[in-house]
Amino acid sequence: MAARTVAGVDVGGTKITFALWAGGGVAYREVLPYTAKSSVEFSELVLKGLRDLQANTAGQDRRIEGVGIGCAGMVDQQRGMFLFPPNMPGVRDVPLAKIVRSAMGIPTFLENDANCALIAEWVAGIARGKHDVVLFTVGTGIGGALIVDGHLYVGKHGYAGELGHMHMIDDGLQCGCGRTGCLETISSGTGIARYANGALARGVKSAMTAEDASSARRIAEFAHNGDPLAVRAFKRAAGYLGRAAATMINVLDPELVVVGGGVTESGLIMDEMQRVARRYSLPLLFDGVEFAMAQYRNDAGAIGAALLAQELLQGHPVYSSPNLAEGAALL
Ligand SMILES: [Zn+2]
Numbered sequence: 001m002a003a004r005t006v007a008g009v010d011v012g013g014t015k016i017t018f019a020l021w022a023g024g025g026v027a028y029r030e031v032l033p034y035t036a037k038s039s040v041e042f043s044e045l046v047l048k049g050l051r052d053l054q055a056n057t058a059g060q061d062r063r064i065e066g067v068g069i070g071c072a073g074m075v076d077q078q079r080g081m082f083l084f085p086p087n088m089p090g091v092r093d094v095p096l097a098k099i100v101r102s103a104m105g106i107p108t109f110l111e112n113d114a115n116c117a118l119i120a121e122w123v124a125g126i127a128r129g130k131h132d133v134v135l136f137t138v139g140t141g142i143g144g145a146l147i148v149d150g151h152l153y154v155g156k157h158g159y160a161g162e163l164g165h166m167h168m169i170d171d172g173l174q175c176g177c178g179r180t181g182c183l184e185t186i187s188s189g190t191g192i193a194r195y196a197n198g199a200l201a202r203g204v205k206s207a208m209t210a211e212d213a214s215s216a217r218r219i220a221e222f223a224h225n226g227d228p229l230a231v232r233a234f235k236r237a238a239g240y241l242g243r244a245a246a247t248m249i250n251v252l253d254p255e256l257v258v259v260g261g262g263v264t265e266s267g268l269i270m271d272e273m274q275r276v277a278r279r280y281s282l283p284l285l286f287d288g289v290e291f292a293m294a295q296y297r298n299d300a301g302a303i304g305a306a307l308l309a310q311e312l313l314q315g316h317p318v319y320s321s322p323n324l325a326e327g328a329a330l331l
Contacts, residue, residue: 004065004310004313005020005057005065006065006067006306006309007021007306008116008305009046009050009068009069009070009302010071010299010305011071012072012301013072013085013087015032016034017030017031018031018032019303020057026303028056029302030049032048034088036090039092042088043094043096046069046096046100050100050104054104067106068110068309069097069111070115070117070304071111072113073088074112077158077319079095080095080097080098080109080110081095082110086176096108097110109305111305116305118135118147119304120307121133121295121304123307123311124303126295127256127258130256131150134146134163134256136259136260136261138188138241138263139263140190141164142163142187142261144161146161146252149320151317151319152319155320164182165184166182166247167181167182168182172185173191186236186237188237190216191237192219192233192237192263196219197214199229205228206229207222217266223266235268237263241259241273242272242273242275242278242279243276245274245281245291246281250281253288255290256292257290257291258292258293259273260296270293274291
């Protein structure tokens with residue numbers, strides 16, 4: 001079937017990215033700063049961006065046939081609702097699929113952002129044609145997503161794949177989820193900065209100032225120049241990602257582990273992550289798995305959201321749970 005014209009939206013705490021996917025590529029994109037202070041303002045912002053995309057198709061022989069929306073935080077795919085996006089104060093329980101559908105008359109689907117990033121890779125990127133895939137996205141936080149047996153695995157309630165909240169250490173730092181010692185507290189950009197800053201505060205020698213050590217990007221620059229503390233901060237982060245990957249490999253027997261997000265683009269994660277994953281995986285399982293960097297970067301969420309809409313409109317069985325596909329489209 002010919003590729004459809006679909007729109008993807010990636011909702012983040014500082015900006016909303018809109019992408020029009022047509023003819024197998026991004027035909028138009030727009031980024032709006034996130035300025036909403038309430039659920040109503042948030043919905044209006046999403047509608048404004050979508051209307052801009054729609055205006056961009058005017059006069060052309062195409063129209064938006066479906067909308068996918070990805071968001072950091074938990075979503076209810078079946079009812080098309082954002083439950084509680086963690087970085088969007090005042091926004092809670094928004095029936096966004098219904099709002100878009102009634103305002104624009106277009107079928108609309110919701111997903112979380114890590115699932116969207118994996119859909120981008122699975123439908124049109126590095127994981128194309130794969131049946132069993134694990135994705136880690138390592139940025140300010142850590143997201144995860146799973147393709148199991150040829151389907152996006154979302155679990156019983158739609159929340160599966162929270163790889164960033166695997167418990168790694170006792171007496172660890174407080175996580176955004178409210179518990180302690182999660183992978184995200186160690187290996188995210190925030191975790192790397194907290195580790196480096198803590199070491200500086202204890203008097204560990206480094207060329208970094210406290211300000212340098214507050215940004216994973218700056219720490220990466222020092223690591224590339226051989227600063228021992230900066231190198232150790234990234235090695236530790238990569239090592240725990242390797243442990244987490246080993247667990248996923250032992251549990252799921254995937255064929256591919258995809259690693260993406262700003263922290264991994266430092267070039268300081270993949271080798272050590274693989275080395276440690278090899279040490280803690282069963283050999284038979286590790287030998288059958290590839291590691292790869294994500295192909296899509298900043299627009300992965302918006303592109304994946306658009307491709308989710310495309311796949312569902314074409315009747316492809318994206319989800320492990322058959323009743324999920326119907327939900328939002330039927331509102
Ligand atoms: Zn956590």
